[in-house]
Amino acid sequence: MSLAETSTEATGEPAGTVLSVRDLSTSFKVENRWHTVVRNVSFDVGARETVAIVGESGSGKSVTSLSIMRLLPKASSRIEGSVRLENRELLTLPDEQMRQVRGNEISMIFQEPMTSLNPIFPIGKQIAEALTVHRDISRAEAKSEVIRLLEKVRIPNAKNRYDEFPHQFSGGMRQRVMIAMALASKPKLLIADEPTTALDVTIQGQILDLIKTLQDEEGMSVLFITHDMGVVAEVADRTMVMFRGEVVESGATGDIFHRGQHPYTRALLSAVPRLGSMVQRTLPQRFPLIDVKTGEQQIQVDVTDTVSRRKTPILQVRDLTTRFDIHSGLFGRKTGAVHAVEKVSFDLFEGETLSLVGESGCGKSTTGRSITRLITPTSGQIMIDGFDVMSLDKHALRTMRRSIQMVFQDPFASLNPRMSIGSAVMEPYLEHSLGSKQQARDKAADLLEKVGLSADMMRRFPHEFSGGQRQRIAIARALMLDPKVIVADEAVSALDVSIKAQVCNLLLDLQQSLKLAYLFISHDMAVVERVSHRVAVMYLGEIVEIGPRAAVFENPQHPYTRKLMAAVPIPDPSRRGLKRNISTDEIKSPIRPVDYVPPARHYREVSHGHLVQVP
Template identity: 85%
Template sequence: MLLSGTQFEQSGGSVTPVLSVKNLSTSFRVNDEWKTVVRNISFDVAPRETVAIVGESGSGKSVTSLSIMRLLAKHSSRIEGQVMLGGRDLLSLPEEEMRKVRGNEISMIFQEPMTSLNPIFPIGKQIAEALTVHKDISKAEAKAEVIRLLEKVRIPNAKGRFDEYPHQFSGGMRQRVMIAMALASKPKLLIADEPTTALDVTIQGQILDLIKVLQEEEGMSVLFITHDMGVVAEVADRTIVMFRGDAVEVGETDDIFHRGKHPYTRALLSAVPKLGSMGESRLPMRFPLIDVKTGEQQILKDVTDTVSKLKTPILDVKDLTTRFDIHSGLLGRKTGAVHAVEKVSFNLFEGETLSLVGESGCGKSTTGRSVTRLITPTSGNVQIDGYDVMSLDQHALRKMRRSIQMVFQDPFASLNPRMTIGSAVMEPFIEHKLGTKAEAREKAAAILEKVGLAAEMMRRFPHEFSGGQRQRIAIARALMLDPKVIVADEAVSALDVSIKAQVCNLLLDLQESLNLAFLFISHDMAVVERVSHRVAVMYLGEIVEIGPRAAVFENPQHAYTKKLMSAVPIPDPARRKIKRNMSTDEIKSPIRSVDYVPPVREYREVSEGHLVQVA
């Protein structure tokens, strides 16, 4: 299927595309047979144009980009078709010629910059290498150009950071370094493969703005790979929707969003959380879901109010403080501390969801781990279901954890790869001596059915499941002890957009049927708005704003809350040319000296239950 001809009509004339892909098919050798994972993809990318390839994990979008760059292993992959760049077919070029194309005429940035940067070399040297490989320039000239590039991608104090190492940069700043490296040889085409997926929402906004600005300044074309339709709306002129190796719909981004015909396109669009879509609803709302085969929308019932009217909260946290000492020198003296959580107070009632939101490093995950005593807090008071958490010995602590369980971001890391999922789900029940193995198996089967998995799947291993299914298994495992509180620590952050919607709906279903209380930890404000009763915004270890979800989202008071909300991608192509001009400052360090005394914080009540920290 050809997206456009080999030429684009512009202002009455015609312009040759920068990249022209025709009938691209990619296969992998599996058990001595060739399995085709990308089938007959055709598209062009015009000068200064951004084309987005969108689809979920396994759709073939990243394989398409790697095929264009010829970065797949030769012995186990087969690429067919034609990839034209500057009058040459990249698929027929000798390897030596192709090496000159990579990083020179086409550059690529990946999802995780830390895997692309060498940890033992300074970042300045790594970017300079990208220059010296393709150009005949001196070391001094290369250094001057690297500093110019670092300034161009808005890295503060570029000259001073030339000799710093990757680990000394935040995730967002490392991604800026990768963009600087990609721009070093002034490529005609930049391939951005999920460059913002692993980033906080504010950092994502900065990177999207940066790519827009650099495209204008450098005159580049961009091929943008993503699974997020909100991001597509912000950056793409034209869009290719991929599903299981096929391009199922192509066209102008505006047409795709407003007149999308394929059921899968509509399913992707329906799963994108839209900030401000809750109206006057006081309760959470399930995500609308569309069947990817029929295009029919599932009929969803409204969420019923399950919040306990009792005055005693199931979880009560007062002045929780968690610090990590820093020791240095030959004698290992204490020289400072990381003030991860500072005087945090909140409560949580049965059937309620309180969301903790903020960027990486704000202390929200440490708060979750502290209330469960996975990390020992420095001070404060935590009451869970009648237990005084801070005073418990190991035996009592083990018993208390039947009342509160955690679901983590990466379910694969939470599950033993050598243990069947049946054994993994049964394990907490058996370890806590709550019944026989037969009873554990019966309960595990029932809970797996409740989270949308078949009981016969119990014999399978974690690697045999998708990411969304593994997260359902992790939730089932947490439910085996009949907890009253579940701490969901970025439990949906790593999932594709439609799977994320399904898991969020599952959590709401479970809350309704089991009267669960959720401490929902996330950096995604659009998801938080959908699932929460109340919201607490954290910054540098402190709660800066807390209140009912409607009050916080409709009337945000703290500057940081407003910043988080303004960074959420809005799935509206009309906003494509808008730049948010977000600050590029990194989040401040929570490291304090030994003699540091935290200031006493005061809060003012904006409305009933809506408190904001006074600056």
């Protein structure tokens, strides 16, 4: 049975078809030859219905959405088949009429908001433009409507942020701006292309709730493109699974989850981290992986205990405070400060993973950058492998950084596009004068093999690799200096679900063989539960709860910890339609006046090593 045929059956009642796609094929011209990347895709989206297209990078799901919107370059692409919006054929519509359809009847949210927002215009004016282009509305009315939309997607202090620019917003905030812009004209169909991938778990939960609410209120239909099966389970009436440009399985979401037939479907489902899967396990656990061709689960070897029993931690942080001064007025006087990190303390031992979790703006990334002195802390004490980090001069700082390395969220941004990956991996070794060029090449080749790549890839450039492969390259480069500590700053958050599982397994394998200590910064609670020995929850620059992973996850004490866990999408289709009703209270600002004195914080011990901040 085709996906189109299951429309009425899956939703339980006849639904007017908003979008009908038949035999959609998309090809790209490369070196004067046409290469088909999407083949014979057919589906319907009914009124008030959510259809999910799920698959990994390169499966063709985003190309499908861009083909529907006719956003692909005419000179190098060819779209065949039929795309009908309420009985109007879009593929043959004149360009001017298609422009009226885009943003008015069909809106689209992209994964990376910074590429969709104009950096030189305030966000308020950009959203207002989406209104004034399609509606006869005054400037004052447009501004009022924009502020209402910004409040609806939970932008704090929306009225004052109307005139701010995209660079003044965090990644999650920018995505909320894009969602507000997409909803401005109350479209019949919303195409959401990985809209929650880069968002914090609580914000993701709120956006999913918001989309469900808008469907109830506006009768809006949604085509939801994602690789997150937990999100699919919670939002989709029907699901189609794409693999290498083709639909390999389609049907009601419950059938796909409970009776999925294709090996690739089962592989996607098996790689989804499930909150609560680590009950009664004390050590981190590798992710199960399934061969997409055979559907067979690979043999999983248990992780052995790697935590050093030495009393001296490899990393000690005491009362770490990082603030950023705010200057304003004609003379640029200091008028306040962003209290990004406020008196944070913790230890990290050899072979241990301590995860810092929290939402965007809570200070977790600033903590990681402060520890490595990529940002200069305001005060506190940091000891790394015997180095007093706060007192180091420029030369000593270079030496210290051999002991601690960072792996960033976006490997493409941290790799030089003009430098071969062999040169990029060798560079730290040569910069620190640790050996000859041949020794560097040999070590780089060995590390690339260790992270699951081959040495003959060293001549290739970053653009020739997938996102998961680039992250493996970044890990190999971080290991070139034989560090004792690795700060993994959202290192797997942007990866496909099975690639995320592979990279997490790689990190666990490397920890076991090299006795590495990880400071694992993430907002993905299900992944954190799987890879951590201990967990620290951060809120507004402070640690509000810290303890062994089992203690924090099985007995969360702080209200914010419980809120984070309640927001995690659960891959269970029976929860579809359920709204979490996550609090939409305005996020408190970390900006404080010049004379602000932080209150003294006290902690109570719930169990051994499990501390929670006393309100």
